[in-house]
Amino acid sequence: METRDRLLDAAETVCRQRGYEGFSYADLSAVVGIRKASIHHHFTTKADLAAALIARYSAAFLARLEELSRQGWPASVQLAAYIDLYRDALNEGEQVCLCVALASDRDSLSETVLSELQHFHETSGAWLKAVFQAGRTDGSISTVTDANSEAAACLALMEGAQLLARASKDMAAFDLATKALRARLVAP
Numbered sequence: 001m002e003t004r005d006r007l008l009d010a011a012e013t014v015c016r017q018r019g020y021e022g023f024s025y026a027d028l029s030a031v032v033g034i035r036k037a038s039i040h041h042h043f044t045t046k047a048d049l050a051a052a053l054i055a056r057y058s059a060a061f062l063a064r065l066e067e068l069s070r071q072g073w074p075a076s077v078q079l080a081a082y083i084d085l086y087r088d089a090l091n092e093g094e095q096v097c098l099c100v101a102l103a104s105d106r107d108s109l110s111e112t113v114l115s116e117l118q119h120f121h122e123t124s125g126a127w128l129k130a131v132f133q134a135g136r137t138d139g140s141i142s143t144v145t146d147a148n149s150e151a152a153a154c155l156a157l158m159e160g161a162q163l164l165a166r167a168s169k170d171m172a173a174f175d176l177a178t179k180a181l182r183a184r185l186v187a188p
Contacts, residue, residue: 004042006032012053016095020050020105047110050102054116057098061085061120065127075135076185079154082128083178086158093169096162103159125151142184157181 001009010031014023025036025046032039043049064085068078089097099120102109109117128151135141144150161177 003032003034003038007039007042007049008053008056011049012057012098013095015050015053016089016091016098016101019101020046021108047113050109050113051116053098054102054113054120058116058120058123061097061099062123062127065124069127069130074138074140074188075131076140077188078131079128079135079141080182080185082131082154083158083182086162087171087174087178090162090165090171090174093165093171096166097159100159100162104163121155125155128154140186140188142186154181 007028010028011023014027014031025039028039029036039049043052065082068081071078073081086097089095095101099117102113102117106114129147132141132144132147132150132154136144136147157177161174164177165171165174167173
């Protein structure tokens with residue numbers, strides 16, 4: 001694995017555990033085993049590192065959503081898989097997804113990172129809207145009224161549920177927060 005990839009992996013892990021403000025190049029140096037000057041060779045500033053992190057994370061997450069769409073599953077199955085992506089990202093309450101970690105440190109982020117974060121949320125929201133529309137059509141998600149509002153509420157629920165579970169290091173907090181949404185999913 002190349003040094004740049006090792007740095008991104010280490011930075012993602014520590015950012016998801018401690019937030020953007022919770023780590024430094026010294027932390028990465030210790031984890032990856034290289035000098036801080038070498039890190040600056042790959043990422044001149046922490047803002048450059050954060051931009052690379054969010055771009056990589058966003059691309060991978062959104063590719064997973066596209067894959068869910070291509071499966072041809074009912075909307076309820078796609079939404080259940082989406083909830084599971086957020087649950088799995090918690091790593092048993094040890095971390096949150098990168099977008100949640102970055103959003104909590106919003107005032108410390110560059111415009112580039114904020115733009116990438118907004119793109120992630122908009123794209124996720126559009127995907128969710130399509131899923132809720134499909135769920136209303138195929139009947140696999142109960143009581144869908146306004147798909148756009150449902151999408152916004154779902155995204156907020158996922159990110160908020162992650163924060164609750166992370167704060168308590170208890171996956172039951174995530175499961176309880178998402179229980180009512182899961183109950184609306186009609187088995188195919």
